[in-house]
Amino acid sequence: MFRKPHYIALALVGLLTLIVLNLPSHTAARLKLAVGSLFLPLFGLSRASHQLAGKAGDALLPRSELVRQLDELRRANQELQFRAMQADTISRENDRLHDMVGWQRTHPWKLKLANVVARDPANWWQTVQIDLGSRDGIQVDMAVLTTNGLVGRVSGVSLTHSQVALIGDPSCKVSAMIEKTRETGVIIGTASPLDNSLVKMSYLSSNTSLRPGERVITSGMGGIFKEGIPIGEIAEDSRPVDFGLMSEARVKLAANLGALEEVWVLLP
């Protein structure tokens, strides 16, 4: 069936695969980044065309609509300014109380906006690429979020781009907590590969009884995610698993992972 050249080619391709798969991790990562950088012009082109389409859409908006949106934004801005003033007062009060008790002060978050430029082409991973890299101060294991809630963590960094493992990906496990009861568990993966809005929260105590609608936030344990980042809410009653040794619940994520366009990277 096969001729000699086929066997030689098969052996060479097999050898090449073995060599590449067994490269030291940092060499493999560098090689991967080098190969991935071939796509950078296309990413730039795609982004430019998106911006052009956006500008064309803006140009078509009638003036009355723009004025209405401006009014709305002014109102929202004023409301947010009042809230910020109130939050400043509460923060100062909180700092004073922290000093009195001798607790360490919590620092405000430093965030950097990034655009999502690509999704993982393989169906068995949940990762995206963002347009910030090591030259922008991005490092591995930084938390990535939207205004709705946690999205994932940075899992790989190149000079201009980074890979983000989304919540639900096997490489992004999150130590989570029920906001009301302070009970902790771990977000271990998606409930179904077809629906990335539902994830499994496991390692809950066996006698827990969670109800739908309870808010889930990051617990701050593990050192990657700061405490208090919203993750989502319990989607259905918790149920015992592993012969009743622990409980598990499904969590509906707050951030829409299927429609990510812009995300914020939480800097240390």
Place this chain on the structure above:
Amino acid sequence: MNWLNPALILLTAFLAVFLEACFGAPRYLLGAQIDLLPALVVYTSLTSNFGMVTAVAVLGGLWFDALSANPLGVSIIPLFLPGLLIYARRGLILREQTYAQFVLGLGASAVTPLLTLLLLLSTRQTPALGWGSLWQWMVMSAGGGVLTPALFRLFDGLENALNYRPVTETSFRTDREIRRGRS
């Protein structure tokens, strides 16, 4: 212009990987992203030489893995094996028939993700799998099957548009001319 077809195939492989990463419409509509590379491997193995089959599998696999969380190189063998099998048997395949193209595309698109997952699991990776993955596999297979004949039509069209048409030679030869009369 013998370089045109190989260049078009490699360019298509590169663009296919980019499009899979940038445009998620199949993922939202069908629940799975369709992979174009197995269909391209089928086309290459039925129309090009063996070096080209190897090049598409190696470069396509590397490009795919570079944009994915896959370890680099894991997609090469799963793309190469269907190509090799089809190439070795291509004398027996009715490559001009749409149904043959569909069946080969379906088979290659079904085998490639299975082999990739097998390799991933054997390298101690933990891809996100579940019952939903079965649906994704079926979508990938059917999508690859449908795209393969489309790819043949596309390349035929491009070849006709960009390549020189073969010169139709007449059967007239001066050395075989029968000269009549006295010389």
